[in-house]
Amino acid sequence: MAQWALAVDLGGTKIEAALVDAAGAVLPGSRFRLPTGGGSSSAELEAGARAVIGAAYAALPPGESLLGVGIGSAGPIDVHRGLVSPLNLPAWRDFPLRALAEEVVPATPVVLRIDGEAIALAEQWVGAARGSDNLLGMVVSTGIGGGLILGGRALAGPTGNAGHIGHVEVGGMNVPCLCGGTGCVEAVASGPATTAWARAQGWAGSTGEDLAASYAAGDAIARAAVQRSGTAVGQAIASATALLDLELVAIGGGFSRVSPDLFGFIREAIARRSPFPFVAKVRVVPSGLSDEGPLIGAAALIHRADYRSEV
Amino acid sequence: MAQWALAVDLGGTKIEAALVDAAGAVLPGSRFRLPTGGGSSSAELEAGARAVIGAAYAALPPGESLLGVGIGSAGPIDVHRGLVSPLNLPAWRDFPLRALAEEVVPATPVVLRIDGEAIALAEQWVGAARGSDNLLGMVVSTGIGGGLILGGRALAGPTGNAGHIGHVEVGGMNVPCLCGGTGCVEAVASGPATTAWARAQGWAGSTGEDLAASYAAGDAIARAAVQRSGTAVGQAIASATALLDLELVAIGGGFSRVSPDLFGFIREAIARRSPFPFVAKVRVVPSGLSDEGPLIGAAALIHRADYRSEV
Structure with missing residues (x-):
């Protein structure tokens, strides 16, 4: 039964x-x-x-x-x-x-x-992070968010809001963020932030889907925009890994599929941290979840109670 | 006995x-x-x-x-x-x-x-973080480092290198870091980085002690340099708090005593994150440890075994 x-x-x-x-x-x-x-x-x-x-x-x-x-x-x-x-x-x-x-x-x-904790639990349970006890589950879409599992246990934090990777700042980026930060990765690298940047460079499209099509067609601005987004995401992951010694980051969300090359740009930015092998080691992979991921993650709060955060 | x-x-x-x-x-x-x-x-x-x-x-x-x-x-x-x-x-x-x-x-x-874990354990045991289960113990000196206690337990990470707050990037800062990062807080805000910046602006001193004296005497470049350092430290703490929902950061190290105003600049940078109350809430205080802090922390690995990281 x-x-x-x-x-x-x-x-x-x-x-x-x-x-x-x-x-x-x-x-x-x-x-x-x-x-x-x-x-x-x-x-x-x-x-x-x-x-x-x-x-x-x-x-x-x-x-x-x-x-x-x-x-x-x-x-x-x-x-x-x-x-x-x-x-x-x-x-x-x-x-x-x-x-x-x-x-x-x-x-x-x-x-x-x-929701970020639910996503991380789902990646560890049935997604791309099976077997990892030190991971960030990340969503790159309209916004950028995530959830952490550290030492085999999700981290909620004392108010329950740990995992906000979208509001980790990116070195060299001056973009103001609505949260009051400077160069937060969400303000630089989300789908809307990236298409807005491309339009400011003269690109004529509008949506993330348009950008994906332009990228696939070899458009130079679209390529620069996707590279900029991936580089920023990689820098934020590198900062998080310097702090947390992460093993694995699984990234989903609509904009994460703008081009498979996005993951190459992310990995290139992390590889620049090679003087710190414990930072450069972090593996970045596409999410293993379907569009049911958030629901599976909410179910993991029950079925995977040993891994959910203690509060 | x-x-x-x-x-x-x-x-x-x-x-x-x-x-x-x-x-x-x-x-x-x-x-x-x-x-x-x-x-x-x-x-x-x-x-x-x-x-x-x-x-x-x-x-x-x-x-x-x-x-x-x-x-x-x-x-x-x-x-x-x-x-x-x-x-x-x-x-x-x-x-x-x-x-x-x-x-x-x-x-x-x-x-x-x-050593960062030892410092964090010492702050929680006999220092400025007594009673907190979600804290960053931080050292701002020749370098910038730290250690984390999350949910009542120190975090080592799978390779034992968690807590490297010095290599969290700072938005808007283009300074290259030896680790391969861009605008890492250590490359921007450490004692040597700050005195080097002040000299590049025309300040005539050399050491952190010189900078402290110039600051106390009202020198405008010294003031700008200490403000820049504190702002960068505050931004890095804000990023760490967005990710980890920290309650408290205790900061020691020689350069943390360059001026009591340093803490004001740190807190101002964090206060800019007021749209996220769980970020703006983090308290930043001077270390409660003497120069024996690192030794006390090493002893805490034995006497406070329940709080040290599981590896």
Whole structure:
């Protein structure tokens, strides 16, 4: 008899829920999704959360057992009080999402962590980081984020917000970041930051997909833009590795697929740190997760409880 | 009856050993020091290590017990094989310092860790970070280094080299670092980097002490130089806190005392990150350790075994 986790992924554009088994597979017919978005009211967000969690819960096969609810949320969060304040959902500030899930799914433990931790756990469980105990799971997309597993255990930090690799600064980059930093890798190397830079150099496209097409067609500006992004990501990973002695970084997210060459540029930037072998050693690989990654990660908060952060 | 740790601190300019009790106090008459230095041969370094460790061991009061030998070493090290390769001691590459200590002090456990971890443990034990479980112990001197305690446990990393805050890059800074990085905080903000920058602006002094005197006298270049150093240190701490959700940073080292204002500049740089309260929250304080700090930290590897890193 299967043992299920009810996985919930809350992001800036959608909330999803599904039942996931102990091997990391989603139960067909149990996955439900509704849009969120910065224009949503708190009541709309709450109704959406109740709807998708309730629908996934109702999909539990009769007689089978639910081990727990795992929620991976966009940050910041308050992990001790179970509150979420996703940067891109201004209607939710200190919203009690854990309590909501406890109400919709009675008599079941609910675990809330930041989405970056969920991603890192998923990479270690069923993704590209199997077997590693010292890794960064990273997403390069509209924003840049991540989660850490150090010494075999995810790191939440005292407020639950560890893993914000997107706000590690990049040497030599003067771009101001919305967070108050200078040259944060998110402000330099995200999809929107990179296409904006390319346009400023005279490139005529608009989206990350356009940039991927221009790159594939040999456009010189597109090449420079992707190289700039990869170099910045590599520099941020090198800083993180100097600090944490990381073994492996698995990178997913839409913009990470702009070109396979992106990974070459990332690795070149890290290889420049060869005087410190413990920095240059870090391996950078594409994510091993499908688009179900965030949900699998939320399920890992339950099925891989030994690896999730202690708070 | 006292229980002693034999503490050993290996640095680029000296090796020291002493007996330290369970309250973090050095036994008078048990502290021995010899110079090291980049020009030393391996045989000279080895003779020095045997001499200071042997002398401290011989100071053990008759009938009292030695719990273990704790060694804090300049990095890099190989924590698994017990080897040291201090950057500033080129004659020692993969030198088996742990085995040497095991030979000089028979039948006693020997624990080797990087000096940054020892410093962090000392700050948490008897210094400025008592009560914190999420901290960076940092040294700003000829170089910039540090050690991390995360979730109540020091972090060694898989090769034992975690904590290299000096090689975290600083946004906007183009200074090349010997490690291959760009704008590493050590290359921007260490004592020598800061005095070199001041001289390039026309300042006539030479040492960090000169710079402290010029700053105290109101010299405009000295002020700009100290501000630049503090700002860079603050930016590096902000990046580390975005990644690790740190609560507290305790900073020691000779150049950290160039002016009390240095800490103001550090805090101003961090305060710019106010859009992320979990970053802006990190407190930065002067080290609570005396010049015995590295030795106390090496002793903490024995007396505070529950906090030292698992490797």
